[in-house]
Amino acid sequence: MVKINENFLTMKKNYLFIDIAKRVKAFSEANPDKPLIRMGIGDVTLPLAPVVVEAIKKGADEMGVRETFKGYEDSGTGYDFLKQAVADYYGSFGVSLSLSEIRINDGAKADCGNITDIFGDDNTILVTDPAYPVYVDSNVMCGRRIIYADSNEENGFAAMPDESVHADIIYLCSPNNPTGSVYTKAQLEEWVSYAIKNEAVIIFDSAYEAFISDPALPRSIYCAEGAKKCAIEMCSLSKTAGFTGTRCGYTVIPEELTVKASDGSEVSLAALWGRRQGSKFNGVSYPIQCGAAAVFTPEGQKQTRQAIDYYRRNAKVMTDTLTELGIKFTGGINSPYVWLKCPQGMDSWEFFDFLLEKIQVVGTPGEGFGKNGAGWFRLTAFGTYENTVEAMNRLKKLFS
Numbered sequence: 001m002v003k004i005n006e007n008f009l010t011m012k013k014n015y016l017f018i019d020i021a022k023r024v025k026a027f028s029e030a031n032p033d034k035p036l037i038r039m040g041i042g043d044v045t046l047p048l049a050p051v052v053v054e055a056i057k058k059g060a061d062e063m064g065v066r067e068t069f070k071g072y073e074d075s076g077t078g079y080d081f082l083k084q085a086v087a088d089y090y091g092s093f094g095v096s097l098s099l100s101e102i103r104i105n106d107g108a109k110a111d112c113g114n115i116t117d118i119f120g121d122d123n124t125i126l127v128t129d130p131a132y133p134v135y136v137d138s139n140v141m142c143g144r145r146i147i148y149a150d151s152n153e154e155n156g157f158a159a160m161p162d163e164s165v166h167a168d169i170i171y172l173c174s175p176n177n178p179t180g181s182v183y184t185k186a187q188l189e190e191w192v193s194y195a196i197k198n199e200a201v202i203i204f205d206s207a208y209e210a211f212i213s214d215p216a217l218p219r220s221i222y223c224a225e226g227a228k229k230c231a232i233e234m235c236s237l238s239k240t241a242g243f244t245g246t247r248c249g250y251t252v253i254p255e256e257l258t259v260k261a262s263d264g265s266e267v268s269l270a271a272l273w274g275r276r277q278g279s280k281f282n283g284v285s286y287p288i289q290c291g292a293a294a295v296f297t298p299e300g301q302k303q304t305r306q307a308i309d310y311y312r313r314n315a316k317v318m319t320d321t322l323t324e325l326g327i328k329f330t331g332g333i334n335s336p337y338v339w340l341k342c343p344q345g346m347d348s349w350e351f352f353d354f355l356l357e358k359i360q361v362v363g364t365p366g367e368g369f370g371k372n373g374a375g376w377f378r379l380t381a382f383g384t385y386e387n388t389v390e391a392m393n394r395l396k397k398l399f400s
């Protein structure tokens with residue numbers, strides 16, 4: 001008889017977005033004359049930059065000509081032209097990477113989940129709470145022990161290591177989804193030193209690095225001393241360049257990142273991941289890699305920056321409003337997420353219903369991201385400027 005992976009039965013149902021959709025649907029049916037402003041979803045809304053579209057079209061044209069047609073990519077880890085563009089991009093913030101350390105993928109979510117394949121199930125996993133749900137879910141699927149580091153109001157939603165607790169694999173996300181907080185270089189160095197002491201590996205999710213405007217804040221964990229010895233980094237063009245529906249990202253595994261096997265031999269994680277991907281992944285399509293490379297050209301940077309600046313302007317409208325109303329928040333400055341404390345002692349769902357009923361603004365209750373999200377609420381800057389302004393005007397009227 002076939003046996004299922006029973007770990008799936010222990011997984012929490014993903015009620016968050018189902019509950020949101022149900023409440024929104026019920027409200028809309030009862031109030032068809034009251035249009036909603038959606039500020040809950042983490043998807044981008046602006047189209048791809050023209051230079052990216054042109055590069056994808058050119059790549060597609062090449063696929064239609066015998067001389068330039070491409071089948072499977074030999075390595076499956078990405079074309080050198082794109083890896084070189086990524087390496088140069090890292091160089092612009094002071095991180096030196098060789099092409100063999102970069103692996104092109106179809107977005108960060110898959111690698112965040114699939115990386116579990118190269119680690120044993122007897123590892124202790126440390127996740128900061130609240131967190132992007134993939135880190136927990138993909139490890140629950142393997143039946144692993146998960147412990148949490150609290151990100152809360154006291155520590156500015158930037159959980160730091162507890163030296164008395166041991167972990168083998170540590171997930172960090174900065175700028176953070178959902179809290180918008182960003183680790184400083186010194187904080188990352190603390191995590192790196194904890195990881196080295198514990199012979200642990202950090203999986204660093206930098207999907208929102210492009211939103212960092214403060215040059216003092218690190219855009220990569222490799223800005224932290226020693227990180228190449230203990231960290232894997234995952235990034236994506238989804239939020240950087242509007243690739244959520246186009247799909248392209250990159251994972252960095254440094255050459256010097258090795259782990260001891262049970263027989264005492266040093267094993268390269270890059271080699272293990274290469275072996276895993278060689279068996280289960282056949283690369284990203286050529287036209288999409290052409291489009292991705294265009295993001296890193298001077299014109300691509302200029303055009304994609306315009307979209308990021310647009311979202312940043314939305315975030316500024318939001319943070320200005322919250323400041324004016326005296327509502328506590330984190331994020332919104334080096335991040336597209338604004339994480340606010342529900343006013344008047346409301347819990348996250350109460351606040352959700354309150355905003356929906358009173359001003360028809362939809363956000364995301366913080367407790368959906370972990371226990372430390374209780375009493376907090378996530379709004380995103382990915383909407384239109386007009387809707388963001390309107391939503392914030394309604395919020396001002398409601399609370400002033």
Ligand code: PLP
Nearest residue numbers: 042107108109132177207236238
């Ligand atoms: N990491 C974080 C923190 C995210 O919020 C997201 C998407 O919202 C991803 C990774 C996945 O992005 P993608 O798979 O589109 O590259």
